[in-house]
Amino acid sequence: MPRVIRRRGSAGLVRSVRGLLGASFFIAGMAHPTLGFGQNSPKPSCAKPLYLTFDTGHMDIAPLVAEVLNRQKVRVTFFAANERTRTGDGSLGAHWAPWWKARAAEGHEFASHTWDHAYWRGDLKGVEPRFRIRPSAGAFAGREFTWDAKQYCANVAYAAERLQDHTGKKPLPLFRAPGGKTSPKLLAVAKACGFEHVGWSPAGFLGDELPSETAPNEALLKKALADIRAGDILLAHLGIWSRKDPWAPAVLEPLIVGLKERGFCFATLREHPAYQGWIAAHGR
Numbered sequence: 001m002p003r004v005i006r007r008r009g010s011a012g013l014v015r016s017v018r019g020l021l022g023a024s025f026f027i028a029g030m031a032h033p034t035l036g037f038g039q040n041s042p043k044p045s046c047a048k049p050l051y052l053t054f055d056t057g058h059m060d061i062a063p064l065v066a067e068v069l070n071r072q073k074v075r076v077t078f079f080a081a082n083e084r085t086r087t088g089d090g091s092l093g094a095h096w097a098p099w100w101k102a103r104a105a106e107g108h109e110f111a112s113h114t115w116d117h118a119y120w121r122g123d124l125k126g127v128e129p130r131f132r133i134r135p136s137a138g139a140f141a142g143r144e145f146t147w148d149a150k151q152y153c154a155n156v157a158y159a160a161e162r163l164q165d166h167t168g169k170k171p172l173p174l175f176r177a178p179g180g181k182t183s184p185k186l187l188a189v190a191k192a193c194g195f196e197h198v199g200w201s202p203a204g205f206l207g208d209e210l211p212s213e214t215a216p217n218e219a220l221l222k223k224a225l226a227d228i229r230a231g232d233i234l235l236a237h238l239g240i241w242s243r244k245d246p247w248a249p250a251v252l253e254p255l256i257v258g259l260k261e262r263g264f265c266f267a268t269l270r271e272h273p274a275y276q277g278w279i280a281a282h283g284r
Contacts, residue, residue, distance in 0.1 A: 002269065004133050004274075008021075012172040023244075024221050026216070026261055027225075033274055041266070043185045045183055046117055046265040047230075047263070047265075048230040048263050048264045048265065049184075049230060049231065049266070049267045049271070050075065050228065050231075050233075050234060050259060050264050050265070050266050050267070050270055051231075051232070051233045051234065051266070051267060051268065051269055051271075052074065052076040052077075052234045052236070052266055053076060053077045053078070053079060053176075053198070053200070053233060053234060053235055053269070054076055054077075054078050054079070054236050054237060054238055055078075055079045055080075055081075055113055055176065055178075055235070055236075055237045055238070056078075056079070056080045056081050056083045056085065056091040056092075056109070056113060056237070056238050057091070057237040057238040057239030057240055057241070058085050058086045058115075058238070058240070059082070059083075059085040059086065059087065059088070059091050059096060059118070059239050060085075060086050060087070060237035060239045060246075061095075061238060061239050061246055061248045061249065062098075062099060062238045062239070063099070064105075064248055064249060064252075065177070065238060065248055065252065066099070066102070066103060068248075068252050068253045068256070069106070069108075069128075070170055071253075072083045072107060072256045072257070072260075074254065074256055074266040075106070075107045075108050075109070075110075075266065075267070075268050076266070077107055077108070077109040077110070077111060077172070077174075077269040077270075078103065078108060078109070078110050078111070078238075079110075079111050079112065079175070079176040079198075079266045080092055080100075080110060080111075080112070080113050080118065080159055080162075080204065081113035081114050081115060081117035081137055081154060081159055081164075081178065082116070082117070082137055082138065082159065083113055083117050083136075083137045084137055084141075084160070085239075086239070091238070092115075092159065092163070092166070093160045095165075097165075097166040098145060100163065100166035100167050101163060101166055101167055101168065103167070104166075104167035104169045107132075107268075108159075108268065109171075109172055109268040109269060109270050110159070110163045110167060110169065110171040110172065111158040111163075111171050111172045111173075111174040111175055111176065111189070111269070112156045112157070112160040112163070112171065112174075112175040112176075112195065113140075113159060113175065113176050113178065114137035114156050114159055114175070114177065114178060115137075115155045115156070115158040115159040115162070116136075116137050116155055117135060117136045117137040117138075117140040117142070117148075118133050118134070118135045118136075118152075118178060119134045119135070119136060119142060119177075119179055119181055120132075120133060120177055120178075120181045120182055120183065120186055121133060121134050121176045121181075122183075123183050123185050123186070124146060125196050128148060128149070129149045129185050129188075129189050130146055130147065130148050130149075130185075131146070131147050131148075131152060131183075131185075131186060132144055132145075132146060133145050133146070134148045135237065136178065136276070140165070142250055147257055149189040149192075149193070150191060152186070152190075153189065153190075153193040156190065156193070157176050157195075159175075160175075163241055171274075172197065172269060172270060172279055173195055173282040174195060174196050174197070174198050174269060174275060174277060174279075175195040175196075175197060175198070176197065176198050177197060177246035180194050180199050182197060183188070189241070196275060198233065198269060199233070199273070200229075200233045200234065200235035201225035201229075201231075201234070202232040202234050203224070203228045203229060203232055204228065204232045204233050204235055205221040206220065206224055206235060206236045206251070206252075207223070207224075207247070208220075208236050208237055208240055208243060208246075208247035208248070208257075209237065209240050209242075209243070210243070211242070211243065211244075212243050212245035212247075213244070214245050216235060216245070217245060217247060217250040218250075220247065220251060221250075221251045221254055221255055221258075224251075224255055225255065225258045225259065225262070228259065228264070230264065233269075233272075236248065236252070248268065
């Protein structure tokens with residue numbers, strides 16, 4: 001069974017995207033449709049904010065991403081799982097600990113992506129919530145398990161605890177389910193454990209997971225610059241194994257520069273009006 005670890009008495013919890021460029025595309029984890037800037041929402045830090053987020057990946061491009069963000073003075077929110085990497089012992093292993101600590105010193109924010117990058121595959125019938133879960137990282141990657149609420153909570157919480165170990169900074173009480181795949185029952189379990197789910201906006205899917213043969217970097221950049229709107233949550237990754245022409249080296253800095261030229265600015269999810277109240281209420 002995948003690691004379900006409890007530490008410090010924690011009770012915490014806890015892409016699929018098809019077709020872009022031409023055909024309509026499906027976003028499994030896009031941001032909740034009610035997210036936005038209502039009259040009673042806290043004011044954002046600038047007039048046209050964007051919320052750039054990164055999920056973990058093979059980490060080869062992580063140093064480049066950090067360099068670009070630092071040069072452009074952009075702070076982001078990282079969602080981390082202990083994924084397989086090309087260098088080191090996992091994206092939340094000891095090898096990458098100094099990298100995470102340096103990002104915390106630069107003012108970035110952090111949140112859980114589940115420890116085992118554990119995909120929700122379905123709800124099971126019964127009085128108590130149980131889920132079919134398939135990790136894509138760790139010793140049990142690719143196998144399917146049945147987890148109850150306590151097991152799912154522990155797996156999400158452990159990623160947050162490791163982030164805190166590495167950064168010295170409490171992660172936000174937020175999480176992103178791998179692939180954005182959830183159910184109402186799973187979201188209720190997560191919320192009861194102290195974690196609010198964060199997806200991404202439709203235009204915020206930046207396409208770095210798509211095959212470069214059908215979604216070249218130039219087309220992805222053009223689409224993002226045309227479609228992104230104020231308040232959008234943007235999604236990219238710290239390396240996608242299957243993409244032959246990496247996205248970040250070609251697109252990340254031109255995208256940031258182009259969005260700034262259009263009057264946008266960047267903030268972390270700590271400043272997002274839909275999550276500020278939750279973060280304040282949960283003491284993170």
